[in-house]
Amino acid sequence: MDQFSESVAASAVQEFLTFSLGDENYAIDILTVKEIRGYESVTKIANAPTFIKGVINLRGDIVPIVDLRIKFNVGKVTYDEFTIVIVLHIRNRIVGIVVDGVSDVVSLSKEQLRPPPDFGVAFNSRYLLGLATVNEQMIILVDINELISSEELGLFDTAESMAART
Incomplete structure (x- = not known):
């Protein structure tokens, strides 16, 4: 079962917040x-990646701020x-997460989703x-849980890195 199928298994339709980057x-x-x-202005963290x-x-709550425009080199x-x-x-x-703009909330069913490409997106x-078309606009659906908790961003300790410290 793919990620989208698992995420909508409980319901036929799922709601998404749309936003723009570039x-x-x-x-x-x-x-x-x-x-x-x-x-708003942020408190800088020494030696943190530019994004x-x-x-x-x-x-x-102390909240880390990630600029997705810098991370993926899109947008001004x-x-x-x-x-x-x-x-x-x-x-x-x-x-x-810093974005260029927030658009709308859209409801999508599994049937509206297309598999993601292997190239051409940030x-x-x-x-x-996956990808979906809403009002003749292509929308890229991001697995934000996977992205934000990835080792690539380094915002969360993984089980492996925590085990290595003990």
């Missing part, structure tokens, strides 16, 4: 979204009153659930 449209599972907010902008204090990287942060709840942690295909 000229491409993406979507993530709406259930991972905690809130959408404007960008990790820093952390913010969000009502007592500016920080102004129009910059958007999607705050996510992933594996009992809170993480913010994301590694292992982080993709």
